[in-house]
Amino acid sequence: MKHLAAGLTLTAVVTALLVWGFGAAALIPGLVFGALATAIQMAAGLFLRRAVGKPFEQLLKAWGMGMGLRVLGMFLFLAAVLADRTLFPPVPTALAFVGVLIPLMFSDIRTIR
């Protein structure tokens, strides 16, 4: 729940910054890709927490699955931009995704520790 709250707070902050910088057009990409980044991090965190304390191969596999989800998020970004460039302008959409995902990734360190 802590990660979800952090993700949603970050989504709100990043979206507000993007709307300030790029105008109202950044509102939907900010909310959608901020929420997507939060969902991906929640799933990746879940995989990792389940593997903590198990053999190293399983921990590595769980971490790899999380990273795979993050790469999938990149492809979703590409798909969204290609599908509707007006609704998902590339720069605000990319910034919304990495702006939420990267700070949340630091929570993985705490989980592993």
Added chain:
Amino acid sequence: MTVGQGPNIGEMVLHHTADAWTIDLFPFGEIHLPRWADIHVGSLTINLSPTKHVVYLAIAALLVFLTMWLAGRALRRQQAGQQAPKGFAAGMEGMVLFVRNDIAIANIGENGARYAPLVMTLFFFILFANLLGLLPWGASPTGNLAVTGALALLVFLTVEIGGMIQLGARGYLGTIFPHPPGMHGPAAVAFSLFMAPIEILGKLVKPFALAVRLFGNMTAGHFVILSLFGIIFLFGDIQGWNWAIGGVTALAVVGVMMLELFVAFLQAYVFALLSAVFIGMMQHEH
């Protein structure tokens, strides 16, 4: 940008690397730094208005202070609780001990501990200044020859003044007017006078090399990254290839950024190491 009117990549690269009176925070606008009046010293006109690099120098200095202060506080708390150093404080302790023991003391010798604070300050300050250029909206003050020149001048003065104190007036003059052991009389004087320009040049070349090496390495990395980005603008409008060009360029930029991360640490290490070596050479001059 219209088709057929390509962007000026050179101008774009210089705009991002050169010093300026403004800090660009796209898309949130830009900060205009205050402009102060010129100061006239004789025929010399000096302007001390803060520039982008001055602001980032101040940020680097603040980060060095905060890092060391927080690490020191955490270490004291852990020691008071009879705990072994851990986490961030343990990491910083490892880096500080490495710079102190393996760079300063190992290369300067018995006086190494006396110069260790200077070498450590140089290492961490240059490291933070280098790393600031890799952050969004950031700039590397070490990509400015005036900054690296000032740091090299500091090392030069330390080497020479430290040498004067350690060797005494006669010993220090011996580093400018050397003569081989056993040579006396007019031959020794002639030899010393002949060697003096070479020795003086040798003294000046060392800080010059320090300044240019750090400046060159930090500037070159940013030039490579920005030039690679320029490929997108130059060839990105080729139909059917634009996504491939964008993808390959982005991968290349990520690779060079990772190399730059390594170079930021390496150049801070090289500057600190060579400073310690030059101080040590002068301290043990015969």
